[in-house]
Amino acid sequence: MSDLGDKAAKLLGGELAHESSLGGGSLSSLVRIVLADGREAIVKAGPSPLTEARMLGAIKAAGVPAPEVLALNGEMLVLEVLDNDGGLGAVWAELGGHLKHLHASQGTRYGWTEDYAFGPIPIVNRWNDDWPAFWAEHRLLCHLRYVGTSMVRRLETLCDDLSNRLPTSPAPSLLHGDLWGGNVLVSGGTVSGLIDPACYYGHGEVDIAMLMMFDQPGALFFSRYGKLEPDFEERLAIYRLWPALVHLRLFGSGYRALVERLLTELGV
Template sequence: MSKFTALGEAGAALLGGTLATETALGGGSLSEIVRIRLADGRDAVVKGGGRPEVEARMLRAIADTGAPAPAVLAVGDGVLAIEALDAGGSMSQAWPQIGAMLATLHTAKDSRSGWDDDYAFARVAIENRWTQSWPAFWGERRLLVNVPHVGVDLARRLEALAQSLPDRLPELAAPSLLHGDLWGGNVLVSRGGAVSFIDPACYYGHGEVDIAMLNMFDTPPRAFYDAYGTLEPGFDERQPIYRLWPALVHLRLFGSGYRGLVERLLSEAGV
């Protein structure tokens, strides 16, 4: 019997090598992730589950902006092999770099909101169909899709909020490329302070969405905002609206422990 997992073996085969060592990596609550070393000395991170061909396109799109992302090494049936990066540094020392690189990512623009492919966080679908109106995209693709899954009271509040979005969110002439799931666990920091964005769920939209996600579990300091650049008027009022989507995803994936967060954000949004 092999001492390696099927995922490690699949990654090695995808890279055309022989597996020498394998280490399970943390943070893969929605997919299996291992770091492998091949007999010829090459290292890679191998992910299973999800839609690896879509994630590969997202990583390449991030890198094409000049923002940092691991290189895609190979994509196979249910398997993605990417560059293995050093992650021995601390986010607390890297906030200016994170702000500057996020601003770089957001320089990539489209004329519409959305993405070519739908995506998913485990069983929670991410609908990305292109839309000309940003308030309509956020209301339909990020809020109302949750109505069948959250109970009558929350559903009514989400419907009321979605109806008000044309007066609360801007129409974007040139939506920005978003990471789409930019919490602290998806920012790698090397010992030298270099940052890299991993595990994307990309689409084009309002750059404030990525900042809202960063604020879900971390508190970016002033140095982050100074490096990112000027924020638009109304930023603070929009933040609870943008944090609602990841909160709703957590409620659906991990249960009622996140209901209080959803309710609080709805109250902060005034509904």
Template sequence: MSVLAATGAALLGGRLVETRPLGGGDLSEIVRIRLADGRTALVKSGPAPRTEASMLQAIAAAGAPAPAVLAVSDAALVIEVLPAGGGVEQAWGDLGRLLARLHATTGARYGWPEDYAFGPVAIVNAFADDWPTFWGERRLLVNVPHVPAALAHRIESLAADLKNRLPAHPPASLLHGDLWTGNVLADGGRITGLIDPACYHGHGEVDIAMLSLFGRPSRAFFDAYGDLAPGHDERLAIYSLWPALVHLRLFGAGYRSMVERFLTTAGA
């Protein structure tokens, strides 16, 4: 019996009768549990379970699907099990519609009340009043001490010019923050849940850039999401650079070429 499974059962006030580890969690442990009374749940560790719980609740409050938070402590997050028997490939249109709904929920400033993390990589969410400042300082320049000098200089050059490349005050949309297809659950041609969020308020194109990092959403997605602002293609590399830098820091030099490609595409 894993400690995490036992913690989840205790938080639900039930007797644990079955536990099964689940794959897919590079940065946290995930187990599925069943209690003696028949209840099932997923139990996650993570950098900040209470913060993740608040993010899932924010997504649900915006009208997008997210697993219900059943219990949470400093050590574990317990969430409902959602149907996930299908792939995103059959549900691109539904994802576009739901993401538009999520992004329609806006905040007053760019950022989030709490910092977060991808494993050992900090996600700095301190609020900013203009978008280029937030993206430059909180998403790009924070990586400079952790990458080779040649990349660092190019990042600094790009960050210094963001006021000429990014809109100053786009809607401060509620972002999922880590929206790759592995964090989207689907079943029967519908999206059933957005999971593993790293939420903050920012330009909605950031989520689309992440969704496009290792592939490209179908035409149905873009038709359902709605028109993107002029210059979207030019901003795509700037917004893709942050997850590429995160991958470089987490998984090593194999991702350096991705970082360099986005810097070059962005003209840095």
């Protein structure tokens, strides 16, 4: 048993009986614990437990399922166990409805009350009233020193033109921020919860772009979420650049081709 599980049990006021490591925690330690009194919990040690707890609270406040925070400190989050025994194929319509509710929860500016991180990579969420400027500064240009000279020029060219490619002031919707299929838990043919958020307020299409990188939501999803605005295909490519650049930095050169393909799609 790890020190993490024992500390979490003490946070819950109990004694650790069993602990098992969970897959999927590439950027944080993740274990499932069972206490001597039968209670169970998920324990996650990540970059900022308090920030993530606030993000999960914002998702739940928007009427979207997410795990309850049972306890936390500066080292870890202790979360409710949510069942996850199904695939997205059965819940596309429901997920579209949940995302519509999430994006209907809106702020007044773009950003978040605090910065966050994907492992060692900072996510800067400084407030801005100009959406293209926010996306350029905090999601694309921040990676320039890590990508090589030729890609720097292409990213700078794109960012110089973002005011012509992105809406200046879309509704500042509450975003999950890392919405891929692995962060949607499904059980019994329904969505049991969204996990591992990286929330901020921004254009709702950002979440759609991330979701469509590895999955195909299709008609059932959009029947509940609603149609995207004209010319959304180009914007989705712009929004996919951020996770592609993050993956390049986290996991290496295998993702360079993805970044280059997106830039080529965008004509830069």
